[in-house]
Amino acid sequence: MRIAIFGAGGVGGYFGACLARAGEEVGFVARGEHLRAMATTGLQIRSPLGDFKLDRVRATHDASQLAPVDLVLLAIKAWQLPQATPALASLLGPSTFVLPLLNGIETSTCLEAVLGPGRVLKGLARIVSRISTPGVITHVGVQPTIVFKEPDNTTSTRIRRLRDLLENAGIRAVIPEDVDRALWEKFIFVVAVGGVGAVSRANVGVMRQVAETRGLLTEVMEEIYDLARVRGVNLKEDTIPRAMKFLDDMPADATASLQRDLAAGRPSELEAWTGAVVRLGRESGLPTPRNDFIHSSLLPLERRARGQVKF
Numbered sequence: 001m002r003i004a005i006f007g008a009g010g011v012g013g014y015f016g017a018c019l020a021r022a023g024e025e026v027g028f029v030a031r032g033e034h035l036r037a038m039a040t041t042g043l044q045i046r047s048p049l050g051d052f053k054l055d056r057v058r059a060t061h062d063a064s065q066l067a068p069v070d071l072v073l074l075a076i077k078a079w080q081l082p083q084a085t086p087a088l089a090s091l092l093g094p095s096t097f098v099l100p101l102l103n104g105i106e107t108s109t110c111l112e113a114v115l116g117p118g119r120v121l122k123g124l125a126r127i128v129s130r131i132s133t134p135g136v137i138t139h140v141g142v143q144p145t146i147v148f149k150e151p152d153n154t155t156s157t158r159i160r161r162l163r164d165l166l167e168n169a170g171i172r173a174v175i176p177e178d179v180d181r182a183l184w185e186k187f188i189f190v191v192a193v194g195g196v197g198a199v200s201r202a203n204v205g206v207m208r209q210v211a212e213t214r215g216l217l218t219e220v221m222e223e224i225y226d227l228a229r230v231r232g233v234n235l236k237e238d239t240i241p242r243a244m245k246f247l248d249d250m251p252a253d254a255t256a257s258l259q260r261d262l263a264a265g266r267p268s269e270l271e272a273w274t275g276a277v278v279r280l281g282r283e284s285g286l287p288t289p290r291n292d293f294i295h296s297s298l299l300p301l302e303r304r305a306r307g308q309v310k311f
Contacts, residue, residue: 001165002069004029004091006084008038008059010129011101012075013137014144015171017045020054022169027066028059029087035059037135046132047139049170068093071162074100075125077257078107078272085114092119097158099148101125103190103257104272105183108151121159122179123148124186128254141251145172149179181235184228189243191273192220194258195294198301201263205252208244216290218244223288224277230284262298267305270298 001024005016008030020026030038038059045052060066069091076084081102088098092115099121100107111120126145132138146166150156155175166173176182196207196217207213221240228235261268274295281288303309 001025001071002066003027004063004066004069004072006063006072006074006088006091007076007080008034008043009075009131010137010139011125011127012073013043013131014045014047014127014129014139015073015075015101015125015146015169017043017052017054017137018144018169018171019165020057021052024165024169026058027069028057029061029063029066030059031061033134034131035061037133041135044136045139046136047129048141049139049144063087064090067091069096071165072096072098074098074102074107074111076102077261077267078102078104078269079267081107081110085111089115097121099123099146099162101146102272103186103269104276105187106272106276112151120151121148121162122151122183124183126186128251130257130260140254143172145174147174147176147179147182149175151179153179178234180233184224184233184235185239185243187273188221188224188228188239189246190256190258191224191277191291192217192243193247194256194269195274195291195298196220197256197259198262198268199294199297201259203252204247204250204254208247217247220290220294223281223291227277227281227284227286227288230286231280262301262305265301265305268298268302270295270302274298 003024003026005012006029008028016026016028038057042055043057067090072091098119108120108122124147126142128140128142129137163173200213258268274291277288277291278295
């Protein structure tokens with residue numbers, strides 16, 4: 001299968017490398033020093049599951065050079081989506097479909113509005129990984145998993161084909177009972193850990209150890225859980241206990257990408273995460289005071305990263 005990895009960071013780089021190692025025809029859309037390293041010396045994966053290296057990688061900043069493809073794995077940041085959509089469209093052939101792995105709950109709807117119906121699946125990734133140096137992806141923890149289904153929650157032929165493709169590459173592939181439930185379950189987790197982590201500037205180990213921040217994490221999750229239920233998502237009653245159990249099993253030094261981006265002065269996914277909770281809460285008539293506080297507290301950092309304020 002011809003596959004484009006649109007965004008070759010910690011998530012896209014890892015999954016794309018696994019697919020290429022399995023013999024699929026994979027091209028990477030990347031940028032900057034990471035792109036230059038991939039194009040000249042290849043792509044190296046460091047992982048508790050085993051290290052490996054791809055000596056030759058097809059990598060480019062121009063997505064159209066890879067077109068047409070059968071599948072696009074979209075692994076960029078949510079705030080990059082509007083600028084990336086034209087390049088993403090250049091990859092499409094008659095039967096190309098897109099699997100977004102962004103952390104958010106509105107991605108598939110936004111993409112379908114531009115790319116047209118039938119093009120976009122609903123999906124998410126579970127992995128803790130990052131670019132450690134240009135050309136090197138380090139998988140820190142969590143079993144690498146991709147969860148996906150058709151937008152109408154059905155299991156089509158292409159969904160089954162995709163499951164086989166991923167599993168052949170050593171990637172855990174999950175077709176969930178309810179894809180919207182799966183998306184909101186991850187959303188609850190990443191928004192809480194990212195927001196509380198960015199405000200407290202603490203890693204996962206500290207946040208779960210300190211009673212006050214652990215309590216705040218739970219309260220943030222409860223607001224998002226209530227929002228999902230109001231918006232018709234059939235979440236299970238044990239959603240938050242399971243999220244906290246997942247948190248307790250994570251490496252102690254783990255942090256969310258939102259926290260790392262804001263700390264480094266980079267634009268983050270604040271508006272697609274906590275900002276979306278605040279906005280959808282207002283639309284639904286549901287107060288979200290803890291998320292409101294986190295959003296307001298982090299906005300100056302976000303706007304400084306975007307050059308909108310100086311301090």
